Amino acid sequence: MSGFQLDPRLAGEGIPVASLELCDALLRNDARTLWVVLVPRVAGREELHELSAEQQAQLMSEIARVSQAVHDIAQPTKVNTGALGNIVRQLHVHVVARHEGDFAWPGPVWGVGEREEMDETARTDLVAALRQRL
Amino acid sequence: MSGFQLDPRLAGEGIPVASLELCDALLRNDARTLWVVLVPRVAGREELHELSAEQQAQLMSEIARVSQAVHDIAQPTKVNTGALGNIVRQLHVHVVARHEGDFAWPGPVWGVGEREEMDETARTDLVAALRQRL
Numbered sequence: 001m002s003g004f005q006l007d008p009r010l011a012g013e014g015i016p017v018a019s020l021e022l023c024d025a026l027l028r029n030d031a032r033t034l035w036v037v038l039v040p041r042v043a044g045r046e047e048l049h050e051l052s053a054e055q056q057a058q059l060m061s062e063i064a065r066v067s068q069a070v071h072d073i074a075q076p077t078k079v080n081t082g083a084l085g086n087i088v089r090q091l092h093v094h095v096v097a098r099h100e101g102d103f104a105w106p107g108p109v110w111g112v113g114e115r116e117e118m119d120e121t122a123r124t125d126l127v128a129a130l131r132q133r134l
Numbered sequence: 135m136s137g138f139q140l141d142p143r144l145a146g147e148g149i150p151v152a153s154l155e156l157c158d159a160l161l162r163n164d165a166r167t168l169w170v171v172l173v174p175r176v177a178g179r180e181e182l183h184e185l186s187a188e189q190q191a192q193l194m195s196e197i198a199r200v201s202q203a204v205h206d207i208a209q210p211t212k213v214n215t216g217a218l219g220n221i222v223r224q225l226h227v228h229v230v231a232r233h234e235g236d237f238a239w240p241g242p243v244w245g246v247g248e249r250e251e252m253d254e255t256a257r258t259d260l261v262a263a264l265r266q267r268l
Contacts, residue, residue: 046212047201047205047212047213048194048197048198048201048213048215049198049199049201049202049205049213051198053195053198056191056194056195056198057190057191057194057195059194060182060190060191060193060194061187061190061191063182064182064183064185064187064190065183067181067182067183068183071181071183077220078180078181078218078219078220078223079181079182079183080216080217080218080219080220081182081216081217081218082214082215082216082217082218082242083214083215083216084212084214084215084216084242085212085214086211086212086214086232086239086240086241087240089212098220105220106220106221106245107220107244107245108216108218108242108244108245110241110242111240111241111242
């Protein structure tokens with residue numbers, strides 16, 4: 001995993017929450033919904049099929065763990081998961097709480113509206129709730 | 135896996151391509167890009183974290199296999215993968231070829247524009263190319 005460096009665009013919009021076996025988990029600093037980004041600490045990967053079979057399985061395990069945590073904390077209508085990377089190419093996976101009627105419902109969240117910074121209380125509470133569950 | 139029935143909305147927009155160990159793979163009948171949908175044959179699941187650990191690992195393996203096939207066939211700028219389910223709740227995963235400048239670039243494809251039916255030659259060729267690789 002040498003040579004891995006978190007993309008500054010992901011780092012700049014996220015708060016480090018946990019270092020899992022494969023991935024860094026970041027809470028996206030967005031007051032609109034609970035939104036976690038997982039970034040495998042593997043240099044030079046852009047696509048899921050570029051990971052080894054073991055890394056793929058571990059990534060899915062971590063996605064599912066985050067999905068369960070997001071579900072438990074935010075009680076969403078649906079969890080949305082996506083690996084796009086059209087703008088930031090470093091492989092990363094979004095796990096997002098969606099509520100019926102939210103800012104992008106029922107469409108996807110990516111590219112819709114502007115990120116809104118959380119206030120400090122919300123941020124502290126969410127980081128604690130995620131750390132407890134991850 | 136008893137009780138599983140493919141959601142008619144997914145079936146109506148897709149062409150069955152392969153029955154993998156866990157998932158049905160459907161080629162979405164959309165001329166705009168190469169777009170595959172994977173549907174785990176497990177009844178009553180809406181979220182990734184509701185699958186067993188074994189099913190999660192198998193699903194990721196099948197996602198990666200489809201991603202590699204989409205990459206090889208369409209030579210895209212990026213493969214996009216997503217499990218949303220805000221409209222069709224049956225758990226399903228999209229694997230989509232994205233080319234710089236395509237109909238939704240660099241945003242997500244979901245909910246953008248209208249599906250366009252493929253002509254028969256394109257459909258036959260893509261089904262054959264996918265079957266060869268899956």
